[in-house]
Amino acid sequence: MNIDALVALRRDLHAHPELGYQETRTGDIVARFLHQLGLKVHRNIGKTGVVGVLTRGDGRRAIGLRADMDALPMQDQGDAPWKSRTANVCHACGHDGHTAMLLGAAQQLAETGDFNGTIYFIFQPAEEGLAGAKAMIDDGLFSRFPCEAVYALHNWPELPLGEVQTRPGAIMAAADRFDIRVKGGGGHAAQPHLTRDTLLATSELVVQLNTLVARAIDPCEAALLSVTRMQGGFSHNMIPAEASITGTVRTFSPTAQDTLEARLREMAHHVTAAHGLQAEVNYLRYYPATINSEAEAKLAVEALSEAGFSARVARQPALTSEDFAFMLQAKPGAYLWIGSAPSRPLHHSAYDFNDELIPYGVRALTALARRASG
Missing domain, CATH: 3.30.70.360 (Alpha-Beta Plaits)
Incomplete structure (x- = not known):
């Protein structure tokens, strides 16, 4: 796995952000990457969503890993060479980084094959207020790709780099x-x-x-x-x-x-x-409240702790919201925060994803996939 290539991909996505249900270029990049890994790729789920399917061994267990792809309707006030080239659209919440990390996890798992079962890599459109998760579910996401559990990882500037937190029950409002x-x-x-x-x-x-x-x-x-x-x-x-x-x-x-x-x-x-x-x-x-199931939240903390992460139960939920809530209404699962400090706050006009987080995110997602699919 080439981290430098993932960083370059992330920065390219940052320079070319797309709003909810308009992620055609992003979807093309994701689909092409997954095709090159040999995954089965499905497009246009929930309008612009993409799902990659990877199966190894004879295990019957299937899980979903989700990343969001859309940007926010705001001007990029950053100064990086890869700042947004689209007026009034920018990746101010790190969805470009989430996409890159999940692609990296797909690559790692496809190359090593060290799990037993099926993993659905879910690249979701329109998280920022447009209910892309619900659109994918309404379009048959879980009937076509029957996960037993589903997980999502979101960068969190309030936590030290690479530290992971989640909690059973409510985690987002x-x-x-x-x-x-x-x-x-x-x-x-x-x-x-x-x-x-x-x-x-x-x-x-x-x-x-x-x-x-x-x-x-x-x-x-x-x-x-x-x-x-x-x-x-x-x-x-x-x-x-x-x-x-x-x-x-x-x-x-x-x-x-x-x-x-x-x-x-x-x-x-x-x-x-x-x-x-x-x-x-x-x-x-x-958006409803994001409610983690107890068993899956516990599994996530245990799996990441064993993988060498500082992983613990969050003391309290956040009053921010997340449309992954719709997926957790349909399936057991857990939403996790992974520390991205130093970083500007989410939704800040000069926010830029901390690329040092990418290898941590890839490793976290692969560890979670191996444990949850075993």
Whole structure:
């Protein structure tokens, strides 16, 4: 296995990022690499997904290893020679590195053949908010490739290079999005008594929404609500007819999710009504919580510890989200973090995958495959 070649491949993917369901060039590279290894390759699963199939020995056990391929809709502010060449698209979450690591694991396992069973290498599109995992499942992923368990590895800048953590149960939060339009006002800024102030009502709503978690959810339970965008107005001398806010809610339990959605709707209507305005609320539950199965999380920690990694149970879950959750609803499995420090935070405009992680990731995925398929 040539690590330098994998680094060059990763940097090429970084320079040519593709958004969700547009990963045609990336898919071509992945499929060609797997073909050259002698794997059976299947394309266009969940629109642009790729699955490679590798079987050795007479074992009947089959597992899946998944990497995400898509980039984010943001400008690359890095300064590397391989920075994104596509305006407003960049690999700011390391999916280029995940793809390279899984290809490296496929190469290692194809060349050594030191496992007994079948491994499905799942290259997934559209993880960043577009539910590519669900699209692959809806397109027959697990009926065509019947994994007994499925695993995913994600780089984690908060951990030291090569350290691995996972945990049984919840590891990532459910992700919801809300959009609220406040309407029914508008007029001259010098005559506020003749209209209703949409910006004042919206500002009050932002403040009140930030009290919801503290007052609606058990203090011992983790949850989060963040308002991330506020828009309204076109001129210094007019009160706009409409204003809007957007934000996200993160939870780990369906009860907390139900409570926060209901209270958010109530608050939006009551606060705006107090100003003589109306609220239009759209609430989208787009990713469920990522829930690891206990046996597979334990297997992962044991396998990687035996392979020489610093591998341990994570103390707490993260409030970030991940559409691998859909795969874990369908199959037992585990989602793992692997340390990538030093690194900028995920989704930072100047983030670049730490290439020193690639050999660690390849070794982790191969160790996991050997143990899980045995």
